[in-house]
Structure formats: structure tokens, C-alpha cells
Amino acid sequence: MNLGSPDSPEVKDVRRYLNEFLMDSRVLDFPAVFRFPLVRGIITPFRAPNSAKAYSKVWRKDGSPLIVLTRQLADAVQQQFDYPVRTAMRYGNPSPRKVFDELLQADPGLKEVILFPLYPHYTMSSYETAVAYARAIHKKYKYPFSLKFVSPFYNHPDYIAALAARIAPYLEQGYDKILFSYHGLPERHMRKDDETISRYQNGAKDTGFVMPAINYQKQCHETTRLVAEKLSLPENRYETTFQSRLKQAGNEWIKPYTAPRLETLPADGVKKLLVVCPAFINDCLETLEEIAMEGKHAFESAGGEELVYIPCLNDSKPWTDTVVAWVKAML
Ligand SMILES: C=CC1=C(C)c2cc3[nH]c(cc4nc(cc5[nH]c(cc1n2)c(C)c5CCC(=O)O)C(CCC(=O)O)=C4C)c(C)c3C=C
Ligand SMILES: [Fe+2]
Numbered sequence: 001m002n003l004g005s006p007d008s009p010e011v012k013d014v015r016r017y018l019n020e021f022l023m024d025s026r027v028l029d030f031p032a033v034f035r036f037p038l039v040r041g042i043i044t045p046f047r048a049p050n051s052a053k054a055y056s057k058v059w060r061k062d063g064s065p066l067i068v069l070t071r072q073l074a075d076a077v078q079q080q081f082d083y084p085v086r087t088a089m090r091y092g093n094p095s096p097r098k099v100f101d102e103l104l105q106a107d108p109g110l111k112e113v114i115l116f117p118l119y120p121h122y123t124m125s126s127y128e129t130a131v132a133y134a135r136a137i138h139k140k141y142k143y144p145f146s147l148k149f150v151s152p153f154y155n156h157p158d159y160i161a162a163l164a165a166r167i168a169p170y171l172e173q174g175y176d177k178i179l180f181s182y183h184g185l186p187e188r189h190m191r192k193d194d195e196t197i198s199r200y201q202n203g204a205k206d207t208g209f210v211m212p213a214i215n216y217q218k219q220c221h222e223t224t225r226l227v228a229e230k231l232s233l234p235e236n237r238y239e240t241t242f243q244s245r246l247k248q249a250g251n252e253w254i255k256p257y258t259a260p261r262l263e264t265l266p267a268d269g270v271k272k273l274l275v276v277c278p279a280f281i282n283d284c285l286e287t288l289e290e291i292a293m294e295g296k297h298a299f300e301s302a303g304g305e306e307l308v309y310i311p312c313l314n315d316s317k318p319w320t321d322t323v324v325a326w327v328k329a330m331l
């Protein structure tokens, strides 16, 4: 299960998608009475045309990169797996309901579904909302099968090894610095997540998955540290930043921000920059447009010689094998 995309890069479809996305109380965590007018009246009308433009820059003949690449990963997993493998999305299509219906139709005796949220790191706006939504649908429509979840895996040795294998060939080309750029979050979300984590640790919250002991920002730093260790990167050759900030007045996001850092790196002597985005399993708008296009332009306009974007794990062999191994171990 991944995040999901609009049905097309047309403004009307992007508007519908953003409305669903931003009305999620785990994404915009204001009381619903404020959220509704804010999203419908202000955020979506202003954002949809710009997002639509960004989506059209990366849209493929066969659809949104995120959807197509998630499906390719599922197909690669299916090659090594006896049971049906499907993709579902938190927002837009295909919804978990549609996928559950199809699975049940194909096998009325279906006993168990294993859901793999394609987010290495836990936070309420990514991993948790996917799980909570799938659970709510599972309960509401009284599906007769049980539902199990793959836990967040930001520090799992197999995930770290798959990332290191993805990055290694790029290091051989020579580089001044490698930037680990993760999706950003409002600071407020971190405080809420900290509370959830301590309730989990006190036994006051039952989740159905293993909750990390540290918050999103610390999980991201830990992913960077482990990959750097695995690749023996010298301390001065890598950095961690946070991208995709939704600018809102009085709403600080976790720092440092990726975009301004791309513009100051050349003055710090970084001519050749590698960028990797470990919070995303599949390439999407945020990596292909924001980093590989806009970020590259910003860095190279500020005096950098070259920004080389390292694609996500997608359906790379070590990662596909890892997905297969983890799911088989849960059967
Ligand atoms: C308050 C706003 C947002 C939070 C919090 C947030 C967290 C978050 N998102 C991802 C993964 C993805 N986000 C993507 C796009 C995207 N994200 C937001 C807002 C928040 N995300 C918006 C409004 C959008 C839509 C595009 C835009 O208008 O800029 C995507 C890509 C989707 C695609 O179709 O390609 C992904 C993936 C994570 C992992 C996360 C928390 C860590
Ligand atoms: Fe996002």
C-alpha cells in the first residue's frame, strides 16, 4: 500500500485528490470545522493548478509514476510468490476496499491479508494513516479475513543493505557530498507522534505493528547513519535534510529544509552532489519533480556542477527479494 496519486494531471482530478488527502485528520491535524473551509476554500484552490503543472512534468503514458512503479514492485514480488499480490492506495485509486473485494471474489475462502505499507518510517501522516484506513475499511465492511501489517523498517538491516546497494555504484563515479533528503513534517506532528510512541511503550496503545521507539525525525537520522556506516562514508561527505514542505503561516516544519540547502551547498565547495530520498520506496512527484528536476536546477543555477539523483528502491532486486522474504516470514 502506497500513498496514491490523482487519476490524471488535470486540475479537476488533482483537486479531488488534494481534497481527499488534506481532509485526512492525520495529515492536516486541525479540528474538522477549520479543516473543511481551509482545505476547500484556500489550500486546494491555490495548490491544485500548481500541483497539476508539476504532475504533468512527470506523468507517464501509463499513469502516475508512483502508481506505475508501485505496481511494478508488486509484479516483481508476484514472480517469487504463490499468493496473489495487489497494490492499494491510501488516497485515490485503487482503494483498499476495491482491492479487498477483488481478492475475496477471486478466493471466497481467503483467510488472511498481509498489508505492506510502503513507508520505512513511522509517522501519523504516512504509515499510520495507511494502516488506520485499511483497518477501518476492513472493520466497516466486515471482511471475513484477518489483516496483518508489516512494521516500519527504517533501521532494518535488509532495508539498509538494499539502500546501500542502490547508492554504491553512484559513489564510484566520484562525488563531493551525498544528501539524504526525507519528506518533511510539521513540528507539531512530531510532538503528537512522541505522545503516541510513549502511550505504545506504556502499553496504553495497541497497534498491530511494532512501533519505533523514536520519532520520525530521529528515525530518518538513524537511516542515514546506518547507510553511511554500511558504505563507510566519511562524516563530512553526507547530510540529512527534509523536503516537500507545505508552507503555512506559523507552522514550522522539521529542519534543515532541502530546497535552501541545495542553493548554499555550492558555496560550501560542493560541486558534484548525489541526492537520495530514503523515505520514498517508489519514485513519485516528490522525487522526480521536486528533486530530480527543480532541485537539480536550483543546485546547478547556484554554482553547483552536477546534481545526480539516485532513484528509489522501486523494484531493484535486493529490495524485491527483501519484500518477498519479509512477507514469507509472516505467513
Ligand atoms: C500537511 C501536509 C503533508 C504531510 C504532513 C505529508 C507527509 C508525508 N507525505 C509522504 C509521502 C508523499 N507525499 C506526496 C505528496 C504530497 N504530500 C503533501 C502534503 C503532506 N505530506 C501534498 C499536498 C502532496 C501532493 C502533491 C503536492 O501538491 O505537492 C507524495 C507523492 C504523491 C504522488 O502522487 O507522486 C508522497 C509519496 C510521506 C512519506 C510523509 C510523511 C513522512
Ligand atoms: Fe506528502
Ligand SMILES: [Fe+2]
Residues within 6 Å of the ligand: 244, 245, 285, 286, 290
Ligand atoms: Fe512536493
